[in-house]
Amino acid sequence: MAIESEVVKHVATLARLNITSEELTTYTEQLSNILGIMDQLDQVPTDGVEPMSHAVDVQIPERDDVVTNTNNQSAMLANAPDSEEGHFRVPKIIE
């Protein structure tokens, strides 16, 4: 299936990826090619087949409701590009 560059633009916005007009052209072409392979799935008889989300058939384990972590603020902020007074710092969020 060919894909419109408008759709690619929208997808880039959803994915929060700034793309140049050049990249838009490349991605539009490449995604169209890739989606061309995807269309092979149309031949697969999937009616009534249970979707498979997990590689193995197990159930979720549950843990006890116990607090196991202690204050680790400095380690949690150590990799932050910008932080201030124990907080992560980001450009002003306008609500």
Next chain:
Amino acid sequence: MISDNYEYVIGLEIHAQMLTRSKLFCGCSTQFGATANSQTCPVCSGFPGVLPVLNREAVNMTIRTGLAINGQVRLMSEFARKNYFYPDLPNGYQISQFELPIIEHGHVNIELTKGADKKKGGPMKRIGITRIHMEVDAGKNIHEGIVGASWVDLNRTGVPLMEIVSEPDIRTPEEAGEYLKKIRSIVRYLGACDGNMEQGSFRCDANVSIRRTGQAEFGTRAELKNLNSIRNVMRAIEYEGGRQEDLLESGGKVIQETRLWDPTKNESRSMRGKEEAHDYRYFPEPDLPPLIVTEERIEQLRAKMPELPDDKKERFREQYGLNAYDAGLLTGSQRLANYYETVAETVTKAGKSDNKIAANWVAVELLALLNKNSIDIDKSPVSAVNLGNLVALIINNTISGKIAKEVFAIMFETGEAPGKIVKEKGLEQVTDTGAIEAEVDQVLKKHAKEVEAYRDGKTKLLGFFVGQVMKATKGKASPKMVNELLRKKL
């Protein structure tokens, strides 16, 4: 407000923070008010490679809530990712449930105030609950007082939430209020949530549309956010109804949007454009296999369910002979109900029982003082046993109702037992016939003129004599006996 030509169609989405010790998917504390980012770890902060592990207690609380709202527990449910970018959402997705929520098809019955009768209560209405699912809370973005930036605190990130989604069965702002109160009292009874709307541990979004009376189709709805009290929920719905009616009546159209309620201005504003085109791209959470709940587990949780508000209210009516209004009021919270039961039991132990007087003292006298002083029932300076003993003193004529109020005021002040106060201040009701007779004689002698007038037919003066005797005995004489003696002597 809307006119009679229209009716509301309202659905509520409640987010209730669960009272677990640790977060939904990691071992960080859920305690409110800690230093920023001190209750975080790689898992809740979205670090690379780390993985979620589900909190059993959160599942149990959700199942219990599901049972309390007459819901069906799915034996197989599934977590899903809801994808969007925001600084308070460190993973870039929220772990929630989407296609297969743990609870479905529930309902509660609410009591309508319109057409209510104090004795029998109001008409009941059933509100459907589409689903309850588990999800993680987001962190906090902080804007105020920070120049040129916002701050992010992830302490709240990952705290377990139940999202309780109603059917669009609610038709008036009052019903919305009653529904919220009902759900809040249920989660509080279960110890699943503290129900605190101001602090944000119990939050509500309202989906509101209006339609012409008699019309079957729903109108276009707006989603109202930032409703931090039941009162604000009701006011925001009223405002929204009015706004939509004005729009429709002036030939306009309601558009589907999110609106933010401003409680100080008493109006809402559109968030359109700010949230932009959301496409959450839900898909099953690959890090978490399906959640399988056994029938056995459900039955074990059911067996340990506490008595719920509706059942308790019914029992209060039957067991204590209370009217619907009092029973409803006293079972509004588990702690208040327990308090009342201790009062009634203490009264009964003391000899005669009178559940209605007991109810009156709790529901009127005590609650008035507690509310006035913003004191929680748990911290009441008057213990339930003390209040029970006070009521017992009234019933067995040790003190009059009037004296009882004085004693109660002292109890509230000092926390002392009523017996002690009565004794120390010599407030026992005088029931000794000889003593009262002496006072009566004194009064009649002193007011010879009035006695004559009474005997001439001015029988209304009886009240005057009673008053004089009570005054002379400092209110301690039994009013009944004073009346009897006066009649006899006159």
Next chain:
Amino acid sequence: MERANLTIKEASDQLKERKISAVELTRAYLGRINALNEKINAYVTVDEQSALKAAEAADARIAKGEATPMTGIPIAHKDLFCTEGVQTTCGSRMLKGFKPPYDATVTTRLKESGAVILGKTNMDEFAMGSSTETSYYGVTRNPWDLERIPGGSSGGSAAAVAAGLCVAATGTDTGGSIRQPAAVTGITGLKPTYGRVSRYGMIAFASSLDQGGPMCRTAEDTAIMLQSIAGHDAKDSTSLNIETPDFSALLNKGIKGLKIGVPTECFGEGLEDDVRSAIDEAKKVFADAGAELVTISLPYTGVAIPTYYIIAPAEASSNLARYDGVKFGYRCENPNDLQDLYSRSRAEGFGSEVKRRIMLGTYVLSSGYYDAYYRRAQKARRLIANDFTKAFESVDAVLTPTTPGTAFKLGEKKDDPVQMYLSDIYTINVNLAGLPGMSLPCGFDGNNLPIGMQLIGKPLDEAGILRIAHTYQKETDWHSKAPDLSGIA
């Protein structure tokens, strides 16, 4: 230490017999790294100090007689296993300088076993690729031919093992990222059953497909290393809570009477002749050892590529949303506002293949396309898994080529994603089905480039395929061949 092809088994024996100390062994490997890594670029980070400290501790442990078979063995980690306090880049600019405050469970277990971690190996960015050309830290070269790719995404680990820059290494495999580089560099690599090895601390690409595993010289080594990393982990909800068998103990049972299935779908068009004939030769070895080769069919093999390239990018698009320039990792200069911070940090921090897959994954999950792509792919995935379930009713293991051809030239497929994706054709259905699979060397092509074959096992039957591989390696010596690097040292 001149040999590039020392095995864990040999090294472990020498350490125990005190013929060499762990410190000496470690220094020897650090020396080789110093001499060769510049040309091969297998490592992103070499941590000499920690390695020597660990080697000293290993020597003390050996002296006390408390050694495990991994104690004192110099190994390397693919640079997506988190290592506490040591840079973990995932091959991306996005994570340049990122020092995790935690260890991956695989890292922890290998540390506990006494292994010496030499450093972190290069990889395709976020494990997305089949050539290690998408790394922000430069391409890794194939030690057999420096103008060729070492495979990917665990190309740095494969090249390091093949060139003798470590005795063994960890890798991860989402669609073939252990097996394909193992094949094209002439080493042995195993992707365990999904859930056998904890994913905790292993930076996610596609969570329902990712699995870590050993990359070694031999099946015997693979069994040893797998033993130390496998087993239940409460920190990974998809980790299997079952006992781990003694893989080494099961190696020598022979393969007499075993049925090995050969799927017709994997020997059709697109398979290079040299690869085909190498596997034909291998079949004879198996038959001589008493196994029966049975022709089988895996009818849905053909749709594994579209299925995989929907599911993996979809999961990746979500897994990679956390790289937003807020908590860690790359942040663009002077963002105007929040959206600019996100869009520019991500655009500048990610390379083009990663962005392509994020876009693809975002697209297939987006409103209106979910059913057409994602859900349909999940159903096709079930059909692919069912193929194997059916096959394993009649055979004990499945034999296929690992790759359609040997190592291709650097840059050859870089700008053609579709061609690149097709090189995973024999490996990805194993991930989709969650099965154990391994690649082991079975010959060389006309250019003296290694050829690999793939063995696929029943769920949890790593021991079964290791046993077949070990039997094969007792009869052949492809696995002990090492590239001649004298020219570049």
